[in-house]
Amino acid sequence: MIPVLAQSAQPFFRWSYLIDEWDQIQAALLQHLQLTVLSVAAGLVLSAMLAATALRYRWTTTPITSFTGILYTLPSVALFALLAPVFGTQAVATAVIPLTMFTLLILVTNIIAGFQSVPGPVKDAANGMGLTPTARVLTVELPLASPLILAGIRIATVSTIGLVTVAGIIGQGGLGRLIFDGLNRRFDTPTIIGAVFSILLALLMDALLLAASRAATPWTRRARA
Amino acid sequence: MDVTLAQAALPREISLSEFLFSAELWTRDDGILDTLVDTAVLCGAVVLAATLVAVPLAAYLAHHGRGEIAVTWMVTLSRAVPTLAVAALLVPVSLRIGLGFEPWPIFIALLLLALPQIYINTYAAIRGADRGVVGAARGMGLTESAVLWRVEAALAGAVIMTSIRVAAVQVIATEPLRAFLGGDGLGRYVRDGLGQNSPSQIVGGTILIGLFAASTALAFRGAERLALPRGVTRLSSNAT
Amino acid sequence: MLRTFARRLRVLTVLLLLTLVAAACGGADESTDAAATDAAASDTDASDAAAAPEGPTIRIRGQDFSESATIAQVYGQYLQAKGYDVEIVAPAGFRAEAVAGLQNDELDLIVDYIGGSQTELAPDTETSDDPDQVIEVITPAYEEIGATVLEYSPAVDGDALVVRGDSEAETISDLAGMDLVFGASAQCFERPQCFLGYTDPDIYGIEFADTVTLEFGPLLGEGLAAGEVDAVVWNTTAPQIEEQGFKVLEDDKGLHPAQNIAPIVMTDVLEAYGDQLSADLNTLSAAITTEDLVAWNVQTDIEQREPDDVATEWLEAEGLN
Numbered sequence: 001m002i003p004v005l006a007q008s009a010q011p012f013f014r015w016s017y018l019i020d021e022w023d024q025i026q027a028a029l030l031q032h033l034q035l036t037v038l039s040v041a042a043g044l045v046l047s048a049m050l051a052a053t054a055l056r057y058r059w060t061t062t063p064i065t066s067f068t069g070i071l072y073t074l075p076s077v078a079l080f081a082l083l084a085p086v087f088g089t090q091a092v093a094t095a096v097i098p099l100t101m102f103t104l105l106i107l108v109t110n111i112i113a114g115f116q117s118v119p120g121p122v123k124d125a126a127n128g129m130g131l132t133p134t135a136r137v138l139t140v141e142l143p144l145a146s147p148l149i150l151a152g153i154r155i156a157t158v159s160t161i162g163l164v165t166v167a168g169i170i171g172q173g174g175l176g177r178l179i180f181d182g183l184n185r186r187f188d189t190p191t192i193i194g195a196v197f198s199i200l201l202a203l204l205m206d207a208l209l210l211a212a213s214r215a216a217t218p219w220t221r222r223a224r225a
Numbered sequence: 226m227d228v229t230l231a232q233a234a235l236p237r238e239i240s241l242s243e244f245l246f247s248a249e250l251w252t253r254d255d256g257i258l259d260t261l262v263d264t265a266v267l268c269g270a271v272v273l274a275a276t277l278v279a280v281p282l283a284a285y286l287a288h289h290g291r292g293e294i295a296v297t298w299m300v301t302l303s304r305a306v307p308t309l310a311v312a313a314l315l316v317p318v319s320l321r322i323g324l325g326f327e328p329w330p331i332f333i334a335l336l337l338l339a340l341p342q343i344y345i346n347t348y349a350a351i352r353g354a355d356r357g358v359v360g361a362a363r364g365m366g367l368t369e370s371a372v373l374w375r376v377e378a379a380l381a382g383a384v385i386m387t388s389i390r391v392a393a394v395q396v397i398a399t400e401p402l403r404a405f406l407g408g409d410g411l412g413r414y415v416r417d418g419l420g421q422n423s424p425s426q427i428v429g430g431t432i433l434i435g436l437f438a439a440s441t442a443l444a445f446r447g448a449e450r451l452a453l454p455r456g457v458t459r460l461s462s463n464a465t
Numbered sequence: 466m467l468r469t470f471a472r473r474l475r476v477l478t479v480l481l482l483l484t485l486v487a488a489a490c491g492g493a494d495e496s497t498d499a500a501a502t503d504a505a506a507s508d509t510d511a512s513d514a515a516a517a518p519e520g521p522t523i524r525i526r527g528q529d530f531s532e533s534a535t536i537a538q539v540y541g542q543y544l545q546a547k548g549y550d551v552e553i554v555a556p557a558g559f560r561a562e563a564v565a566g567l568q569n570d571e572l573d574l575i576v577d578y579i580g581g582s583q584t585e586l587a588p589d590t591e592t593s594d595d596p597d598q599v600i601e602v603i604t605p606a607y608e609e610i611g612a613t614v615l616e617y618s619p620a621v622d623g624d625a626l627v628v629r630g631d632s633e634a635e636t637i638s639d640l641a642g643m644d645l646v647f648g649a650s651a652q653c654f655e656r657p658q659c660f661l662g663y664t665d666p667d668i669y670g671i672e673f674a675d676t677v678t679l680e681f682g683p684l685l686g687e688g689l690a691a692g693e694v695d696a697v698v699w700n701t702t703a704p705q706i707e708e709q710g711f712k713v714l715e716d717d718k719g720l721h722p723a724q725n726i727a728p729i730v731m732t733d734v735l736e737a738y739g740d741q742l743s744a745d746l747n748t749l750s751a752a753i754t755t756e757d758l759v760a761w762n763v764q765t766d767i768e769q770r771e772p773d774d775v776a777t778e779w780l781e782a783e784g785l786n
Contacts (some may be wrong), residue, residue, distance in 0.1 A: 014769070021771060073394055073438030077402040078415040080429040084425065088571045089557045158304045163308040171529065171557020179310045185531055186317065186683045188771040195310040202305030203298075316684070320691035326677070407679050407688060416678065420651025422561040 009156065011100045025178065025193060032201060035167065036160045039096050043156060050104065051111035061112070068105040076166045084170045094169040103156040109151025114145030147220050149171030152212035154206060161202040165194065175201075188201025194203060244414075244429040264410040267328055268335070268400055268441075270362050272393045275339035280385060283344045287351035288373045296348050303341030308334045309402050316406050326407030331400070338399060339392040346388030349382030351364065390445035397438040399432070413439065480541060502706070506696060517548035520737040523730075525574040526554035528563055530682055531650075531765040532622060532758060534774060536576045538776035539727060543749050545786035549742070552631070553773075559681075560585045569608050574733045579617055580624070580722030582729070584656055592658050592722035599723050601695060613735050615743055617727035618750035620758050623701040624659070624721040629689060630710040636717040637663065640671050647673040648694030650681040659698055660719045669718060683766070686711070702755065704763040754781055 018025070044159045050068070054061040079098035087094045126136040168176025175194040182191030214220075244250065251257045286292040315330035354377040362376040378385075401412025414430025417423070471581075485736060528536030534556040541553035548713050554572070560581050566572035579599045583592060586606035594600055596617050604614050634640050653659035654676070663669045677694050679685055685697040686705040699706065701713060701724075728746045735742055757779065764775045780786040 024771075069434060069442070070439055073398050073435045073442070074431055075398050075406070075412065075415065075434050077401055077412070078427055079433070081415060081419045082427050082431070084558070084562065085424070085565055088566065088569045089553065089562050090566075090571045155304070158301055162305040163309060166309060170524075170562075172556055177555060179307060180529070181314075183310075183313045184529065184682050185766050185769060187766075188314065189769075191310055191314060195307050198307060199302060199305045200325070203301050206301045245590070317687050320687045320693065323691065324690070325693050326688065340697070405680055407677060407684060407693070413678065415681075417651040417654075420559070421655050 011193060012188065016187055017189045017192070021190075022178070025197070027176055028194070029173045029197060030174075032161070032164050032176075032198065033170065034097060035092070035095050035164050035174060036157060036205075037174070038092065039160050039164075040153065040157050042096060042100045043107050044153065046100065047104055047107035047111055051115070052109050054108070054112055055115055063109065065105075065112075068108050071101045072105040074098075074101075076163055077169060080167055080170045089170045089172070092172075095164070095172045099160050099167070103160060106156045106159065107149075107152045110148050110155075111145070113129060114148035114152075116143055117148060118144045143217070147213065147217050148211070150216065154209045154213070157209060158202045158207050161205060163196055165198055168194075174198075178189055178200035237427055239423065241425040241429055244337055244425050246395070257433065260409060260411055261433070262415065264397070264400060264437065267332065267403070268393065268396050268412065271332060271335040271396050275336055275343050275392060276389055277345040279340050280347050283461065284351050284373060284378055284381075288336060288349045288369075288377060290352075292348070296345055299341045299345055303338070303345070306337060308338050308399050309405075311337060311401060312406055313353050327403070328408070330405040330406060332406060333404075335399060336395050339396050342392040342395065345390045346383065347385050350384035353379040353384075372462035384447065385443065386449045386452070387432065390442055390449070393445065394438045394442050397434065401434060474501075492510045498595040502561050518741050520549070520742070522550045522552055522571045522572070523699070523734060523742075524535050524552045524554055524561070524571065525576075526558050526566060526572050527556040527576075527772075529556045532700075532762050533576070534776050535761045535765055535772040536726060536758075538773045539753070539779060540574065540576055540746070540749065542773070542776050543780055544742075544745065544786055546780065547745055549738075549745075561564055561680075564610070567612050567729070567731060569662040573731045574728060576726055577727050578622055578724040580609070580612075580658070580724040581681055581726050582614075582727075583722060584658055588656070590722075592720075594719050594721065594723050596723040596725045600727070607729055608732075609733050612729050613732045613743075615730065616747045616750055618753045619725065620753040620755050621701070622755070622758055623724040624661070624716075625701045625703070625706070625713040626716070627689065627699045627701050627703075627706055627711050627713055628696050630712050632695075632712060633711075634714055637669055637671075638717050638722070639714070641669065644672070644674045645695035646675045646677060646693070647687050647696050648677045648679045648685060649698035652681075654678070658720055658722055668720060702758040702762055704759060704767050708767060726750070726758075732752055745754075749785065750751050754783065 050064050054064045065109050079101070081093065083094045083097055087097075103176075122140060123136065124145065126140040131139065165176030165179055167173030168178075168180040171177070173180070175198045178190040178194035182188060182194065196224055249256075312330045312334035315333060316326060319325065319330050351373075358380060359372060360375055362372050367375065398411055401415055403410045404412030404416040411430060411434045414426045414433065418426030418428075418430060479544075482557055525537050525544075525741075527533040527535070536645060537553060537556065539550050545551045560577060563572070563575045563577060564585060567575060576610045580592060580604045582588065583599050583606075585685070586711050587602050589601050598619060600614060607614050610692075626640075628634055628640075628645075634643065647660070647663075649660060655661070657665075663671045664673070673696075679688055679694070679697065680688065681699075685694075685699050685703065686703070688694045689711060690709055696714075706713060728750060730742065730746070761775050761779065764770045764773050777786070
């Protein structure tokens with residue numbers, strides 16, 4: 001009834017999988033990128049609001065940073081498991097909400113630190129030039145705070161790429177799907193592809209964001225040189 | 226028979242408060258308390274091992290100005306390596322060589338998570354130690370190893386402690402994966418809740434893990450205040 | 466001021482680039498989906514142009530293990546070949562997630578093991594090894610969530626209490642005095658047809674030395690082979706049982722329920738297609754045998770082929786597509 005086992009000793013890595021299942025790999029990569037970008041973008045919007053609140057009303061800083069700190073301590077597996085019955089396993093929200101929550105600590109901390117790093121005399125000068133507070137924040141403080149904010153975005157993006165794989169447990173998770181598929185079948189090739197590609201994706205996004213932040217803040221290099 | 230009964234599933238309809246506040250669930254054999262200790266021992270061992278390896282290595286290399294390139298790559302790698310994949314791939318290996326489901330696969334995977342975090346920050350902190358202070362120490366005739374351990378390490382202490390705290394929190398938040406790989410630990414409640422369709426177990430487990438991580442972070446902060454020499458605290462508060 | 470403007474422009478450019486990447490991802494994903502359905506549609510035009518059924522899209526998803534993934538591919542591809550508009554969703558979760566998928570309108574069709582459905586939907590009812598009796602229980606339970614259970618297949622993937630080949634036990638009752646370490650997934654420990662039944666003094670009354678919770682799948686066999694556990698709850702069609710020389714114990718007290726596979730369809734979708742959809746699905750279910758399930762599992766889990774390819778080949782060999 002059962003065919004003789006042809007491949008009881010599987011090769012460590014089956015290269016043909018890369019070609020045969022490229023469709024699957026590509027779809028997984030795209031979903032991975034999509035979940036990452038959505039989560040970091042949503043995290044950025046939320047963090048901007050939280051950081052603005054913390055900077056405007058000083059007393060809220062400790063509650064806000066503690067709150068984002070607590071969110072960071074929650075295990076991602078549990079959050080995916082909890083939201084799956086609420087929104088459905090297929091829903092983007094099930095994956096994106098926990099991933100967004102995990103970006104908040106890094107982004108809020110860096111946005112606050114960024115704005116706090118703006119020297120007082122610079123703000124005074126801007127006020128002296130007759131800028132309105134809004135104009136001062138947008139034209140003077142934001143550019144000066146941007147190196148730290150962009151660094152936060154980089155860290156958040158790379159961490160999110162790593163965490164997306166865990167969403168494979170609810171059938172999403174981009175490359176995490178390949179990891180879980182391989183684990184379920186003791187077929188190492190998809191697992192290795194999932195892990196290696198998510199690392200490569202992280203390195204690539206890191207390099208891209210680094211290049212972008214250098215392009216956006218050329219004065220940081222000038223100052224150092 | 227007692228052992229078996231203690232391991233039977235919690236009732237599906239258990240409420241969250243019953244789960245969190247039942248003295249019996251906490252204190253029974255293999256109950257919440259035992260599980261907490263189990264988790265704490267594993268996480269403690271991981272963080273200790275990571276610290277013992279990463280701090281001396283990073284300090285030595287940073288002092289001699291070597292291994293800079295490795296650091297920048299490690300920052301990204303450490304965040305992107307999927308811990309679950311590493312642990313899960315190691316489980317069959319561990320079983321085959323007779324080491325069982327636990328603790329090595331999850332230990333190694335968590336170590337890979339904690340090591341770079343501590344290494345990177347120690348390296349950066351030692352490199353960033355106030356050159357003026359270091360120069361003064363050399364001028365006072367301190368040996369190179371005294372400069373490293375008594376001056377640079379002391380100056381970098383705050384950053385190193387912070388990195389160990391962050392690593393500990395990450396390890397605690399990631400350790401629940403262990404429950405999905407033939408182990409227990411606090412993640413067991415999440416796993417059982419998922420399998421048995423019982424949200425209060427998932428929520429209860431999540432709360433326990435979160436509380437454990439948060440109180441660990443608080444304990445570290447307390448220790449940081451006590452342990453750092455007053456001179457260093459003054460130096461770093463002047464700096465900011 | 467001009468320089469500040471230039472800087473802001475750069476910042477904006479970066480943000481724009483990021484948004485574009487996001488948009489491109491979203492767009493690309495949709496277009497590949499569309500391409501996939503187009504391809505499926507043109508395939509069917511070629512093969513079965515005459516009787517393309519009209520109705521809503523049928524979304525089908527397997528549970529997160531190979532056999533269920535292959536079954537979903539078999540049913541999905543079969544319907545596609547018949548000209549139905551089908552979306553085969555990536556496998557996720559287990560039974561609870563499958564039923565939830567029907568309830569919250571993520572899915573229209575699942576294929577489940579009937580005894581498993583009974584323990585999920587009506588955990589307090591008496592189980593039976595007679596499939597017709599199980600169907601009698603689950604049919605009204607599924608009706609409550611607006612779904613219809615179609616005819617069950619002769620293919621069975623039953624629960625199996627599995628021990629190493631060198632064990633002296635032949636039946637589950639034999640385990641009573643053996644002081645073994647028991648391994649099973651989390652679901653088993655709260656079920657009367659599983660752990661609770663094995664340990665119930667009125668049924669098997671086995672006293673295990675210890676228990677280990679293991680995720681359902683190859684981990685069970687690996688733990689068993691390594692001697693970490695001595696008896697595990699697996700399924701009868703798991704190809705590793707034969708491959709590794711394990712032994713399925715006889716369920717001498719008839720605790721395990723009948724586990725034939727059966728398609729479950731949302732009733733509104735079923736009715737939208739008239740009698741055609743149920744007739745087509747019943748034809749397919751009747752053609753699948755237990756041996757097919759085992760053969761599929763050997764191909765996916767041991768020869769490491771992809772479930773979609775395995776399904777396509779089987780449908781071709783049976784002349785069903």
